[in-house]
Amino acid sequence: MPELRPSAPARRRVRLIATDLDGTLLRDDKSVSDRTVAALAAAERAGIEVFFVTGRPARWMDVVSDHVHGHGLAICANGAAVVDLHRDGLILEVRPLERSDALTVVKALRTTAPGTSFAVELTNGIHYEPEYPPFHLDPVATVAAAEKLLAEGWHGADQPVLKLLAHHPRLAPDDFLALARTAAGEHASLTRSSPTALLEISGRGVSKAATLAHCCAERGIAPEEVVAFGDMPNDVEMLSWAGTSYAMANAHPDVLAATSARTVANNEDGVAVVIEEIVAAQPPV
Incomplete structure (x- = not known):
């Protein structure tokens, strides 16, 4: 002890x-x-x-x-x-994550960490991509590409984005966090709390x-x-x-x-x- x-x-x-x-x-x-x-x-x-x-x-x-x-x-x-x-x-x-910043992070991670899948946490619930791991399935969630989930014209666009979640199936958790901060740290606050390679992405300064x-x-x-x-x-x-x-x-x-x-x-x-x-x-x- x-x-x-x-x-x-x-x-x-x-x-x-x-x-x-x-x-x-x-x-x-x-x-x-x-x-x-x-x-x-x-x-x-x-x-x-x-x-x-x-x-x-x-x-x-x-x-x-x-x-x-x-x-x-x-x-x-x-x-x-x-x-x-x-x-x-x-x-x-x-204190929301702006959708434009979230989209920039998605684009950066798709380029620098191929295989990353995303979920979008709104004030009224979570929505995710088909490849995103079934950590906590929500039967009313929309399953679609992150770009659609973050689009201004989507039916959930009136709800603030609390955070973007990014999961990688192969990278070590701390390595994924370091890579993501280098690739997208100027657009959002990136951190992690899971034992898996799951990043939590918030608005800048949040x-x-x-x-x-x-x-x-x-x-x-x-x-x-x-x-x-x-x-x-x-x-x-x-x-x-x-x-x-x-x-x-x-x-x-x-x-x-x-x-x-x-x-x-x-x-x-x-x-x-x-x-x-x-x-x-x-x-x-």
């Missing part, structure tokens, strides 16, 4: 906890443990806001919707949407960190008052922005390099372990 390294939460007041879900707050079976549920409730009783910050779209937030307690705001789709979980995942803010910073600024919360948790490359910017950041023991090497502290793995309730310490050390208001 890796050694826990207590950091700033023990010495100053924490006002907000930002936690990733998959591989971080959730166990591998996608459950939220009783210990974690209790820790989240204790944080909110101590006056600490809890934000779930995830690559998941709003429609996949049912895994935590029963555990949101008093606040219920989530940052979804890697920062593209702010969602109110108390109102059935109502999308409050959107990230978990950027949207979290915006939400915190609205509340008068400084980065130094935020503790963040994560495990994959799509968490790196958020973890670098937060005053204190924890990598899970199961984290990607890039996350381990970006964080100031460590906790145990997601299956050992690593987030709950740290939250318990924060609540116990929280100075009075």
Whole structure:
């Protein structure tokens, strides 16, 4: 078991906890443990806001919707949407990927990484190409080439694009990400959170960190008052922005390099372990 390294939460007041879900707050079976549920409730009783910050779209937030307690705001789709979980995942803010930029990325990856297949995540659901892997089939999805799904005249064109997904059947995940950033990084924000070669592509400047910073600024919360948790490359910017950041023991090497502290793995309730310490050390208001 890796050694826990207590950091700033023990010495100053924490006002907000930002936690990733998959591989971080959730166990591998996608459950939220009783210990974690209790820790989240204790944080909110101590006056600490809890934000779930995830690559998941709003429609996949049912895994935590029963555990949101008093606040219920989530940052979804890697920062593209702010969602109110108390109102059935109502999308409050959107930071879209412009269709022209998405089409440019599709063209670049078709050239530099032949065999790439795409899916388009809109505010009302996902649509994908015939070759795209059946990760989460949607019976009402439109199956068509990405160029059609992104065309201005398509029937879904009135819905903002939250992100473009790109999958490659042969490239190593980190190699695919590096190749894609070189080919198309000036047109969009590219990251990944899957163990497969699946990239998540958002609008330029859109990230978990950027949207979290915006939400915190609205509340008068400084980065130094935020503790963040994560495990994959799509968490790196958020973890670098937060005053204190924890990598899970199961984290990607890039996350381990970006964080100031460590906790145990997601299956050992690593987030709950740290939250318990924060609540116990929280100075009075």
